[in-house]
Structures are given as structure tokens and as C-alpha cells.
Amino acid sequence: MLVSDQTVFAGLTGDQVDIIEPATGKTLGRTRLASAEDVAAAVTRSVAAQPEWADTAPAERAEILLRAAQLIHDHEDEFVRWGIRECGAIAGKTAHEVHSSRGELIAAAALAAEPYGQLLPSAGRMSYGRRIPFGAVGVIAPWNFPLVLSMRAVAPALALGNSVLLKPDHQTPVYGGALIARLFEEAGLPAGLLEVLPGKADAGQALVADPRVPMISFTGSTRAGKIVAATAAEHVKKVSLELGGNNAVIVLADADLDAASSVGAWGSFLHQGQICLTTGRHLVHRKVADEYLDRLAARAAKLKVGDPAEADTQIGPIINATQLAGVDRIVQSSAAAGAAIRAGGTYEDLFYAPTVLAGVTPEMPAFTDEIFGPVAPVTVFDSEDEAVALANATAYGLTASVITAEPFRGWKLAERLRAGMVHVNDTTVNDDPTAPFGGVGASGNGGRYGGQANWEEFTQWQWVTVRDTPPAYPF
Structure with missing residues (x-):
């Protein structure tokens, strides 16, 4: 000991x-x-x-x-x-x-x-x-x-x-x-x-x-x-x-949605979203947005919330009551502004349910703020140019990811993202002792x-x- x-x-x-x-x-x-x-x-x-x-x-x-x-x-x-x-x-x-x-x-x-x-x-x-x-x-x-x-x-x-x-x-x-x-x-x-x-x-x-x-x-x-x-x-x-970070995953129309929703869920819900690398924004092509939301919400609903000392727990507590209040404020104010709560949005004691928000727009707190909680806001785009603009529409610049069936296409798109780290076909939550880790801007x-x-x-x-x-x- x-x-x-x-x-x-x-x-x-x-x-x-x-x-x-x-x-x-x-x-x-x-x-x-x-x-x-x-x-x-x-x-x-x-x-x-x-x-x-x-x-x-x-x-x-x-x-x-x-x-x-x-x-x-x-x-x-x-x-x-x-x-x-x-x-x-x-x-x-x-x-x-x-x-x-x-x-x-x-x-x-x-x-x-x-x-x-x-x-x-x-x-x-x-x-x-x-x-x-x-x-x-x-x-x-x-x-x-x-x-x-x-x-x-x-x-x-x-x-x-x-x-x-x-x-x-x-x-x-x-x-x-x-x-x-x-x-x-x-x-x-x-x-x-x-x-x-x-x-x-x-x-x-x-x-x-x-x-x-x-x-x-x-x-x-x-x-x-x-x-x-x-x-x-x-x-x-x-x-x-x-x-901090307000990191985006871009899900292109050709993405494998089962894999993409798994990447998205891991990025947003790991350690209750209390990670600077957390996926704070899910930017999804309109053609696949509904199916992606269905899959992401289903994953969120299946996660076990509880005491992390129990072996099968997947989501533990928020660190303190002040932090939890901030998470809930962002969720509820975004819902009041028109976002739809597809999963979660509730809490008990310090345990906040994994939450999926649909219809999030760039004016909502769930898009603009670093949430630092288990919340996955989903915003729809129609073109790659729009996806890049949305991803870069933040003062932060820590990490980002792109999910696509065409890795070279993802790489070219990744080159346009203002972030210190970018991952093609992987989560925003990535680290390695041998890699140069860090961000730009407010990150x-x-x-x-x-x-x-x-x-x-x-x-x-x-x-x-x-x-x-x-x-x-x-x-």
C-alpha cells in the first residue's frame, strides 16, 4: 500500500x-x-x-x-x-x-x-x-x-x-x-x-x-x-x-452508422463527458441524421448509470453539485430554445443520465458552450463546406474527428479543421505519450x-x- x-x-x-x-x-x-x-x-x-x-x-x-x-x-x-x-x-x-x-x-x-x-x-x-x-x-x-x-x-x-x-x-x-x-x-x-x-x-x-x-x-x-x-x-x-474544448465529430453521409454512433457515444459519454477531449458536438449529414440519432439515443438509453465501484457500471457521477447544475442548465436552456431531448435530460443526486439532443442549432448553449457532462448535441449539415464551417464555429480548437467510408476524403476534410488534433474514423478522445498533444485558440x-x-x-x-x-x- x-x-x-x-x-x-x-x-x-x-x-x-x-x-x-x-x-x-x-x-x-x-x-x-x-x-x-x-x-x-x-x-x-x-x-x-x-x-x-x-x-x-x-x-x-x-x-x-x-x-x-x-x-x-x-x-x-x-x-x-x-x-x-x-x-x-x-x-x-x-x-x-x-x-x-x-x-x-x-x-x-x-x-x-x-x-x-x-x-x-x-x-x-x-x-x-x-x-x-x-x-x-x-x-x-x-x-x-x-x-x-x-x-x-x-x-x-x-x-x-x-x-x-x-x-x-x-x-x-x-x-x-x-x-x-x-x-x-x-x-x-x-x-x-x-x-x-x-x-x-x-x-x-x-x-x-x-x-x-x-x-x-x-x-x-x-x-x-x-x-x-x-x-x-x-x-x-x-x-x-x-x-477546454468544444470538439466536433463530423459524420458524412457514407459513414457506417453503427460504427459512427458507437464512436459518438464513446466520445460524449466516457467519464460522464468530463474530459477536455469529449465530443461536444455531433455534426451529421442530413441524409443520415435521423438514423444516426436513433442509434445514438438507443446506445445512451442502454448505458448503466450508478456507482463506479460496481463492475457493470458505465456512467458514474458528476464530480460535484455545481458542475452538475451547469450541465443541466445547458441541457434545459437548449431544450427551451427548441432542441429535442431524445434520451436522458434527467438526474438523481450527482448522476446525470446520458443525454442526446436533436435539432441543436449554432445559437444554442449546447452548441456554443463546453458542457463537461454526458451530453451529445446533434446538428445537421447539408454539405462538407457547411460541416467545416460548423466545426470551426467555436473559439476552441482542441480536437476533432471525421467518420467516413473514404479515408482520403476524410483526411482532406480534416486538413480544413481548426484543431490541434484531428482523427479520421476514430473518436475525439485520443492520446498517446509519443504524440504532440495540445490545442489552439481557447483550447x-x-x-x-x-x-x-x-x-x-x-x-x-x-x-x-x-x-x-x-x-x-x-x-
Whole structure:
């Protein structure tokens, strides 16, 4: 066992709060939250520990990450249990997240052994550019996929010689924080290199504002991301933002509708739609829209809603009452504006029924807003040009997908979509540790996680020249 069910982070000095299981309302344990003073003290330790870590042999850094990967495998049941209980996630979602996190560790370990610079053309001197770590990197992670959305930044940042200060959401301090801290401790990571600081916005603000932390990696809502970006700009520090999405799947007239409705249902209902990659808009050709709606509504109606600790549950709870109220507001206001509820549209406690909305138009909240709930709004189009215009009619630009019997046709259409990631004949919910992950517009500032993109995110260029003797200048 890596952590107990009692109080975690007892050494912090902020408020003590209960850890609540959203499915049952039970108290799982307690945690102390990080105060601004805790953040400042952690930054001091992190900054002090980082130089020696950067000078550690790359193979030694990689070995620690690989040990962590093995430990996450060995303790998979414990990780899955906490993911189910803290996040309200079904076992399959949580197991996938644990496996993905292990993949992030393995991929990051490989980074440590890669070339980190280039020899530059020059005369009379040696000239080269090299990638060097930032120093102390701040990572702020959300509650929906707290393990992997932390690990995708923590692992490469450590692999490339940085120390890390991780602020998990206060609602998921164990799955997104304590387990990660214990994992790296067991793997042999030296003290001070990973400081975990669960907290609310005040802890995040303190981390972003600290001038000793030159780089911030933030994953969360667009609203919060703008605040983080503004604070980071005041201190002239790098910030990587991975924010919300209002992602579209385009279903062309030639699509296999059984497959397309399965892709659509998975994209909208997985983890109750509480994913930045969730399919928020279903754009369907008029010729097949009625049949697609029938199939999608039938799939929604068959999904079992309930306690995710039960093996056959497919839809768990919304994370909290405030989030649920926002989901229902969007559904009911869109229905009042003329959308038809073909399935769902109801809730009990924190459990919102998988919902399908027909007749959604671009003026309705179900089209314009990021819902972050298990809702599938369907909008009809008549031509590919109209489909592209509808898909791009959003401030967001995270991911999109196209479903068609002609992959090349789908590829050409995908090239016209304003999104950081596009998938032909697959769901919008896609990730891979080796792929450059990120969005544009209100979905992010162009930063990318994964594979070679991690070099750009977690290191910076330094130009170095060397001469035999100083040259004679005319002054």
C-alpha cells in the first residue's frame, strides 16, 4: 500500500478538508491543503535540489523513471481504487489512465538519453546550441484525469533535469497527488525534486507568482487558464496552457452508422463527458441524421448509470453539485430554445443520465458552450463546406474527428479543421505519450505535451561559443 485512507499531507499548514467520494458522498479521508507559505517553502527546497539533479547522469535519471513505471504497474489495483473513489470514474477508465501514466514514464525515460543540442556553423570558434532545463517547473493539474494529466508533465520535466512542484486539485489529492509523491519516493527520487502541494486557487496563484519558478504547465478550464497566463506574464515566465474544448465529430453521409454512433457515444459519454477531449458536438449529414440519432439515443438509453465501484457500471457521477447544475442548465436552456431531448435530460443526486439532443442549432448553449457532462448535441449539415464551417464555429480548437467510408476524403476534410488534433474514423478522445498533444485558440496557447514536443516545453535553448583565445576588438 502506498497511502492509507487517513489524513494525507498532514505536514502542510493550510485548511484541512474532507476527501469526498462523489458516488456515495462518503468521506474517504482528510487532507491538509497547501498555504502560500507552504508553496514558498517548497519552492526553496525545489530550487536548491535542482542543480545537482540536472548534473546527474541521464541514465540515472532514466532509471528512476523506469522504476516508477514498474511500481505503478505493481500497485495498479491501489491506483485504480483511488481513481474510482475520488474521481467517480469507472474501473475501465481508471485502468486506462494508469496504463497511460506508465507509458508517460517509459517515454520520458527515453528522453533522458536523447541528443540535446546541435553543432552550429561558425568560423574561428566552436559554436553550438543546447537544450537546458528551466530549473523548477510548476505543474497545475485538474480533477478529471489527475494522474495522467500530472504525469505527462511531471515525468518529462524530471527526465530533462528540472525539479517539479505539482499542485493537484483539492478534490483529488490522493489519486492526483499523494500516490504520485509516494511513487517517486519509492523509486528513489532525491528529496526536493518533486514537491506535491494540493490546494485551491490560492495555492496555484502562489506557485505561478513565485519568481523562482520560471515555467508553469497548466491543465484546466479556459477561464482559469487566462488567469494563470496573466499572472505568468507579469513575471515574464513561460506558461504552457492545455485548456477546454468544444470538439466536433463530423459524420458524412457514407459513414457506417453503427460504427459512427458507437464512436459518438464513446466520445460524449466516457467519464460522464468530463474530459477536455469529449465530443461536444455531433455534426451529421442530413441524409443520415435521423438514423444516426436513433442509434445514438438507443446506445445512451442502454448505458448503466450508478456507482463506479460496481463492475457493470458505465456512467458514474458528476464530480460535484455545481458542475452538475451547469450541465443541466445547458441541457434545459437548449431544450427551451427548441432542441429535442431524445434520451436522458434527467438526474438523481450527482448522476446525470446520458443525454442526446436533436435539432441543436449554432445559437444554442449546447452548441456554443463546453458542457463537461454526458451530453451529445446533434446538428445537421447539408454539405462538407457547411460541416467545416460548423466545426470551426467555436473559439476552441482542441480536437476533432471525421467518420467516413473514404479515408482520403476524410483526411482532406480534416486538413480544413481548426484543431490541434484531428482523427479520421476514430473518436475525439485520443492520446498517446509519443504524440504532440495540445490545442489552439481557447483550447491552449500552442504548447504541446508528448514525444519530441516535450523538449520544447520543458527545456530552453542556450547558445554556447568557445575560442582558443579572446579576439582583438577595435575598442
